Amino acid sequence: MFRRFILGAALCLSGEALAKPPAGSVFCTTYPSAPVCTGQQPSCTYCHVAPPQRNAFGAGLESYLAPGAPRPLSDNDFAYALPTALRAAEAADADGDGVPNLVEIQRGTLPADANSVPVDTGGCAAGTNPQYDVCRYDTRFAYRRVLLDFCGQSPTYAQLEEFAALNADDQRARLDAELDRCARSEFWRGKNGQLWKLAHPKIRPVGSLKFGEDQGTIPLADYYDDYALYAYSQLDDHDARDVMTAKYFVHRESNPTRYSIATKPNSMLYVQDEKYRAGNxxxxxxxxxxxxxxxxxxxxxxxxxxxxxxxxxxxxxxxxxxxxxxxxxxxxxxxxxxxxxxxxxxxxxxxxxxxxxxxxxxxxxxxxxxxxxxxxxxxxxxxxxxxxxxxxxxxxxxxxxxLVEWAHVGANSDAFAIATLTDYWKLLIGHAPTAEEHAEFVAIWQRFKGTHQYRVQRMLHDLIRTEAYGAP
Incomplete structure (x- = not known):
């Protein structure tokens, strides 16, 4: 659900207008603490089925949006009228799910979707599971997940017993050490490993056009160059932004897998002058x-x-x-x-x-x-x-x-940090961030961009500390 919100600026249309660029920013000025507004803006589906057709929430706003003014509204008139319309519709229940629009906005659910409602997890019966603390973060559960997610192996019974015998501080230190160890594994960084899985939709390989290793029938370019740069940018203490901005290339060596900077790619044809290069x-x-x-x-x-x-x-x-x-x-x-x-x-x-x-x-x-x-x-x-x-x-x-400036603006944006964390959140937690996980998600991408200076491995240490990851 969270990704349905992410990153769009066209929101509520008026009259015959096809798009209103100010809508997202005006909405977020009105509700700055709404989950949909932390580091992003709502997409137009917040108010529309598809522009110009309004959904239930958008239709409810229309009657309050500069009533009597000729349509279509100008962008300025629309931006001026939207906060009043939003406030006027707060007490209504546009989708008939029993939850007022304002509560849905504040809780991060969709005011036009009756199937999207705030979830109260209620009380937690501590002690009902003898193996894990099902009410909160459990380091034993997180330990099992780290070994599975980063190494591709379940811990042995002896490993679990040894871990359980450690004190809390030592358990946290062991989690960090295991993450770093497993991040060097073939399962994580090797060819067709976990990092390559994240890269697949970004690179969109076509085997018949592959040049070089695993060459296809019509070899045009070696997209393993792209996988190598992507993996390199995500590993160790490297800057993840390089996937969009690098002037260099990366080669991969096997047995074990290693990535190293190179002056030329494996592809025969490439951007010759490095000042025009922008990563992948x-x-x-x-x-x-x-x-x-x-x-x-x-x-x-x-x-x-x-x-x-x-x-x-x-x-x-x-x-x-x-x-x-x-x-x-x-x-x-x-x-x-x-x-x-x-x-x-x-x-x-x-x-x-x-x-x-x-x-x-x-x-x-x-x-x-x-x-x-x-x-x-x-x-x-x-x-x-x-x-x-x-x-x-x-x-x-x-x-x-x-394009070089384009890439630098993109790589230094909130959008890049959010998209990067979302990839790992889906990979490791199994779904896009929910409204209940929103606070943890925001804290991590902001630290990724600020404290960690776009170092993925540091960010992953934060991610395995979240309740979203470590609560059974």
Whole structure:
């Protein structure tokens, strides 16, 4: 449920309007302590089935939203009227589940979904389980989970007995030591191990196009380079942001698995000038697979936005509409009303990818490289205005001059920290954070970004201390 909230700026629409970019920020200004507003903003599904169709909560707000004013409201009028409408609807029960809208907002459930209600766990009968303390964090339970999750092995009876005999401080120290030991295991860091599982949806491998080791029938690029950089950025005391910003490459050695920095990738084609590199966003595989033959690489931009920052534009998440966009430089019809709400974010997000070549069949050496006049040289006949496409663009509504800046803004954002922790939360706890786990989740991603300076291994030591992880 938590991920249904995460990261979007289009919320409640008025009249015939297709999107209201101020909505998310206005909502969170009105309810700054709401779970949906801690490090993120609600998506448009908070008030809509799909824009412009309102759900029960959005429909309930409409009657309070500047009543009598002509529609559609301007962004300014909408932003001014929304807090009053939200306050007026607080006592109502939009979805008929017996819980007022305000309580659902405060507890982190959905006021338009009758199946989403606050859960009171009630009292806990301590002592009913002779093996674990089922009421709170139990180090013995956490110990078993750490060995399973990080080493892929259950502890032996002798190990459990030895652990149980330790005092509380020594048990916590043993948990930390076991996490660090298991993080060096093949199960965790090896080929097709746990870290590689996290990387799969970010890299989206296609075996038939694989170059090098495990080569496919049409070898184009070696996406094992991408797995290597991802794993390296997550391990030891390395900076997780490097997955988006690294100028270097990483090689993997086996038996045992080791990752080390390299000056060249395994792929033959790559961005030659390091000043244009941005981690896995500009890897050979990403450019060839996600840019491929397109002039304006919207797919590459949306994939990076989703994979590393947790925003899925197809689900109307992370919308930061830019004025006077989309310009539709490639004449794809994206300025039509049905498309414009998303493309006012997506197209400016894509402009910094302008000069990154995907796959060229007529000029193979140019593939997977930065070409300063790419559109003019290879795509001039796509549309009359295609060459007017700027390299400067926007991410999170913030202007950037190029893709390297784009990557740095993204990697230093709350969104990156939240998305990174969410990956591990799902892997280790088994589900996205619930409303009841919200406080622990927020505390950890904030420490990951601040205290730990984006070091994943340090963050994992915090994660195994949570009740979400260690309470039976």
């Amino acid at each position: 966003i500009t890897s050979s595989w990403s450019l060839i697979h996600f840019v491929m033959f397109t002039a304006l690489p919207r797919n590459a931009a949306s994939q990076a936005y989703r994979a590393y920052l947790g925003y899925d534009i197809a689900r109307q998440e992370g919308l930061y509409s830019i004025p006077n966009e989309p310009r539709d430089y490639d004449a794809k019809g994206v300025a039509e009303p049905a498309c414009a709400a998303c493309h006012a974010t997506l197209d400016p997000l894509s402009y910094p990818f302008r000069n990154y070549q995907g796959l060229s069949l007529t000029d193979v050496p140019s593939s997977a490289n930065y070409i300063s006049n790419r559109l003019e040289t290879y795509f001039g006949d796509v549309a009359p205005t295609i060459t007017q496409t700027p390299e400067a663009g926007y991410i999170f509504g913030q202007p950037v001059n190029n």
